[in-house]
Amino acid sequence: MLKPSTLAMILAGGRVGELGVLTHYRPKSAVPFGGFARVIDFPLTNLMHSGIELIAILSQYRSYSLINHIGTGAAWDMIGRHRGISILPPFKDYENPHWYRGSADAVYQNLDFIRYHKPAEILVLSGDHIYQMDYRNMIRYHNEQDADLTAAFIRVEKKDAASRFGVAEIGDEHDEGGRLISYEEKPENPKGHWASLTVLCFRPEVLYEVLKENQSNSSYEFGRDIIPMMMERNMKVYGYKFRDYWGYTGTVDEYWQTSMDLLGSNPKIDMEKWGLRTNLEHRGIRDCQPLKVGSSGVLDNSMAYNGCIVEGTVKNSILFPGVRVEKGAEVKDSVLFFNTIVKSGARLDRVVSDVNTTFGQNVQVGVAGANGPDKVTVIGWNNHVPANMIIGSGCTVAPGISVEKWPQQGLRDLEDLQ
Amino acid sequence: MREAKDALVLLLAGGIGSRLNILVGHRAKPAVPFGGLYRIIDFSLSNVMNSGLTRVGVLTQYKPLSLMRHIGTGEAWDFTGRTRGIKILPPRTGEKDSDWYKGTADAIRQNIDFIQGNPSEQVVILSGDHIYQMDFDAMIAYHRHKKADITIGMMVVPKSEIHQFGAGIVDDHNRIIDWEEKPKEPKTNLASMGIYVFDTKYLLDTLSRNRKENDFGMHIIPRAIEEDRVFAYPFYGYWRDVGTIQSYWETNMDIIRPDSEISPEEWEIRPNTEADGLPMDRAPGRFISGCEVHSSMISAGCVIEGTVVNSVLSPGVIVKKGAVVRDSVIFEDSVIEADARVDLAVCDKRVSIGRSAIVGYGDNKEIPNHKFPSHLYTGITLVGKRAIVPAGMKIGRNCIVNPGYNGDNAVSPAKLEDGGIL
Numbered sequence: 001m002l003k004p005s006t007l008a009m010i011l012a013g014g015r016v017g018e019l020g021v022l023t024h025y026r027p028k029s030a031v032p033f034g035g036f037a038r039v040i041d042f043p044l045t046n047l048m049h050s051g052i053e054l055i056a057i058l059s060q061y062r063s064y065s066l067i068n069h070i071g072t073g074a075a076w077d078m079i080g081r082h083r084g085i086s087i088l089p090p091f092k093d094y095e096n097p098h099w100y101r102g103s104a105d106a107v108y109q110n111l112d113f114i115r116y117h118k119p120a121e122i123l124v125l126s127g128d129h130i131y132q133m134d135y136r137n138m139i140r141y142h143n144e145q146d147a148d149l150t151a152a153f154i155r156v157e158k159k160d161a162a163s164r165f166g167v168a169e170i171g172d173e174h175d176e177g178g179r180l181i182s183y184e185e186k187p188e189n190p191k192g193h194w195a196s197l198t199v200l201c202f203r204p205e206v207l208y209e210v211l212k213e214n215q216s217n218s219s220y221e222f223g224r225d226i227i228p229m230m231m232e233r234n235m236k237v238y239g240y241k242f243r244d245y246w247g248y249t250g251t252v253d254e255y256w257q258t259s260m261d262l263l264g265s266n267p268k269i270d271m272e273k274w275g276l277r278t279n280l281e282h283r284g285i286r287d288c289q290p291l292k293v294g295s296s297g298v299l300d301n302s303m304a305y306n307g308c309i310v311e312g313t314v315k316n317s318i319l320f321p322g323v324r325v326e327k328g329a330e331v332k333d334s335v336l337f338f339n340t341i342v343k344s345g346a347r348l349d350r351v352v353s354d355v356n357t358t359f360g361q362n363v364q365v366g367v368a369g370a371n372g373p374d375k376v377t378v379i380g381w382n383n384h385v386p387a388n389m390i391i392g393s394g395c396t397v398a399p400g401i402s403v404e405k406w407p408q409q410g411l412r413d414l415e416d417l418q
Numbered sequence: 419m420r421e422a423k424d425a426l427v428l429l430l431a432g433g434i435g436s437r438l439n440i441l442v443g444h445r446a447k448p449a450v451p452f453g454g455l456y457r458i459i460d461f462s463l464s465n466v467m468n469s470g471l472t473r474v475g476v477l478t479q480y481k482p483l484s485l486m487r488h489i490g491t492g493e494a495w496d497f498t499g500r501t502r503g504i505k506i507l508p509p510r511t512g513e514k515d516s517d518w519y520k521g522t523a524d525a526i527r528q529n530i531d532f533i534q535g536n537p538s539e540q541v542v543i544l545s546g547d548h549i550y551q552m553d554f555d556a557m558i559a560y561h562r563h564k565k566a567d568i569t570i571g572m573m574v575v576p577k578s579e580i581h582q583f584g585a586g587i588v589d590d591h592n593r594i595i596d597w598e599e600k601p602k603e604p605k606t607n608l609a610s611m612g613i614y615v616f617d618t619k620y621l622l623d624t625l626s627r628n629r630k631e632n633d634f635g636m637h638i639i640p641r642a643i644e645e646d647r648v649f650a651y652p653f654y655g656y657w658r659d660v661g662t663i664q665s666y667w668e669t670n671m672d673i674i675r676p677d678s679e680i681s682p683e684e685w686e687i688r689p690n691t692e693a694d695g696l697p698m699d700r701a702p703g704r705f706i707s708g709c710e711v712h713s714s715m716i717s718a719g720c721v722i723e724g725t726v727v728n729s730v731l732s733p734g735v736i737v738k739k740g741a742v743v744r745d746s747v748i749f750e751d752s753v754i755e756a757d758a759r760v761d762l763a764v765c766d767k768r769v770s771i772g773r774s775a776i777v778g779y780g781d782n783k784e785i786p787n788h789k790f791p792s793h794l795y796t797g798i799t800l801v802g803k804r805a806i807v808p809a810g811m812k813i814g815r816n817c818i819v820n821p822g823y824n825g826d827n828a829v830s831p832a833k834l835e836d837g838g839i840l
Binding site for chain 1 (some may be wrong): 453455503524609674676682683686688689691696697699700701702703704705706707708709710711712713714715716717718719721722723730731
């Protein structure tokens with residue numbers, strides 16, 4: 001039993017356009033989340049607590065941030081004789097001149113890596129969801145059913161799933177789940193109400209076979225191509241019903257909402273109790289001193305890691321390491337990434353601010369009137385918002401806007417600055 | 419860029435530090451937690467690292483386990499690599515020496531083989547229990563420039579405090595011409611910080627002259643001043659010996675002052691992230707609606723529902739609703755239950771203060787601790803590791819709740835008078 005029997009493949013290649021400026025320079029899985037961590041830390045921590053210690057990460061888009069974050073894998077204790085995290089970037093060789101053309105193609109191109117490890121099960125995960133799950137329960141169910149594929153689903157309202165998720169009808173044979181009755185990818189009028197979580201457990205020989213066959217296709221996605229193909233062939237496909245919290249981060253609004261779910265006296269995920277791990281060497285957050293709250297500082301229903309200095313007022317917000325909120329500044333309903341500085345007199349309301357951004361004195365962001373759209377404003381990294389600037393609600397500011405580009409009249413609601 | 423060649427560092431970490439009372443009941447003084455995330459020794463080790471010095475011996479003697487665990491491989495301070503390293507040097511038996519360390523100089527003498535085995539031109543001798551930031555590279559460069567045999571880090575302290583230190587009188591070139599060890603009536607206000615740079619050859623020679631000279635301050639230095647070249651290296655920054663409960667508490671409070679002179683992060687002081695309980699792997703601190711926090715340092719993993727004012731909290735401290743923590747230092751994973759009050763106290767790890775209990779009750783800070791009047795006399799109360807203060811209990815000023823106290827024999831509502839011990 002010393003050698004791991006499960007190999008996990010994390011799909012971390014994508015950029016996800018809807019997250020806009022947050023993913024200009026990093027893949028979605030490397031987007032900061034939870035006040036000190038990154039999105040991919042959630043699946044990695046799940047794997048760690050599930051005792052799965054052999055992991056490959058399929059990475060394509062701007063992979064540096066991700067490679068830097070994974071480091072040696074020691075942060076999740078994934079180093080040792082049989083433990084490890086391998087990053088698998090796209091490559092060219094004799095037969096293959098492509099980038100990864102889709103999630104299934106990415107796995108297919110690395111079949112020799114997978115075969116080398118001779119896994120008993122292959123777990124394919126998406127790298128961009130916020131959830132707590134012990135994969136062992138699902139793998140046990142998969143093996144009990146002797147399934148070819150077991151996929152995890154969560155119950156949703158049909159209208160919420162329309163045109164958005166892979167949707168299934170699942171039989172009621174067992175408490176854990178049942179045979180998949182139907183599966184549709186992003187249907188307009190879903191038949192079922194179980195949405196796919198992109199947590200897939202495959203029997204290896206079957207995966208090899210279907211991936212090979214898929215190569216003659218022109219689309220290479222697990223949800224769109226592989227699962228429907230297996231359903232069509234009447235293979236043993238089971239649905240595992242996941243009944244806990246599932247947080248999406250696919251759009252800025254989802255990202256914001258999932259962040260807010262961490263606040264309050266009963267957070268949806270208690271990261272401290274669970275033992276969420278991140279790589280403390282990334283951005284050197286291991287070297288931060290404790291959070292310093294000044295004599296005029298106020299923290300209310302908020303979260304802040306080491307390395308922050310709070311002299312102003314912070315409400316319903318999440319502060320990453322190195323954030324400074326000066327005296328007289330007010331931060332509300334916001335998520336401020338590493339080293340964001342909020343100068344005195346500035347007011348932020350519903351803002352997601354990427355790293356190294358400074359809000360000058362008396363800047364106002366998202367402080368809309370009563371009829372404002374009340375949407376999230378996103379500020380890209382390395383920005384210096386000039387003093388007294390007024391930015392509306394639902395605005396998007398690209399990374400690194402130069403000083404002369406800032407319009408004197410500010411940004412109206414829903415306006416973008418490129 | 420580094421000025422001096424790689425000197426060998428010897429860190430004296432063996433003293434009992436008994437004035438820190440129950441805080442050193444199960445750990446050496448350098449291993450006492452400080453400033454929320456740190457241990458006292460992190461300051462010395464980080465200064466060594468930031469000075470570019472890469473070979474360190476740590477001389478331990480008293481309850482070294484906690485310290486050894488904390489230092490680990492030394493990776494936290496970049497002391498791992500092919501030529502870098504940190505070694506623990508406990509007292510040991512040998513052909514000639516088979517005794518405990520009898521003093522600072524004796525401890526170094528018993529490790530002459532370590533000094534010889536790590537060839538160097540200078541040896542830096544430090545103690546592991548001071549809070550400061552200092553560049554030893556500049557000090558070594560100064561030592562070489564002065565062609566000194568010994569250079570001693572010295573700073574000006576108030577005359578009222580000089581009786582705790584070695585005091586030196588210098589000439590116009592900073593050469594030390596007279597020395598008084600812990601003088602009752604001082605002639606100078608220049609105090610030794612217990613930081614020495616020795617020429618290695620000179621150190622080996624002077625230690626072998628008289629094997630009865632066991633202490634640097636009492637024996638070696640006074641003789642060297644008469645016979646050899648001893649210089650003072652003036653230091654002007656923040657420096658504190660945290661050897662007493664009062665100075666330990668004050669130094670913690672110094673970090674949270676608005677005009678604070680200490681900033682561990684700016685000083686690049688590095689804690690050990692791999693230490694027990696993985697102190698940095700904690701989720702961000704959570705501040706629940708209705709909490710109130712001012713002038714404090716709060717580490718990751720804390721959950722604050724109540725009020726925290728003027729206090730330093732280590733990771734994982736929980737302050738429940740209605741609880742008030744004021745002017746206190748609270749170590750890892752302690753829990754302050756609802757409506758409890760902690761006022762002017764130092765609570766060790768995993769302490770539990772029961773519902774509506776009061777630690778630091780009443781206004782009379784004048785009655786010193788009955789058993790340790792010289793340790794606790796300013797009103798500070800100590801609560802030992804894993805102690806449980808029962809719900810509703812009132813504990814006065816200058817009190818000690820011993821480690822592991824579980825409230826078994828307490829009558830309800832129990833009360834501990836000022837200066838008492840549980």
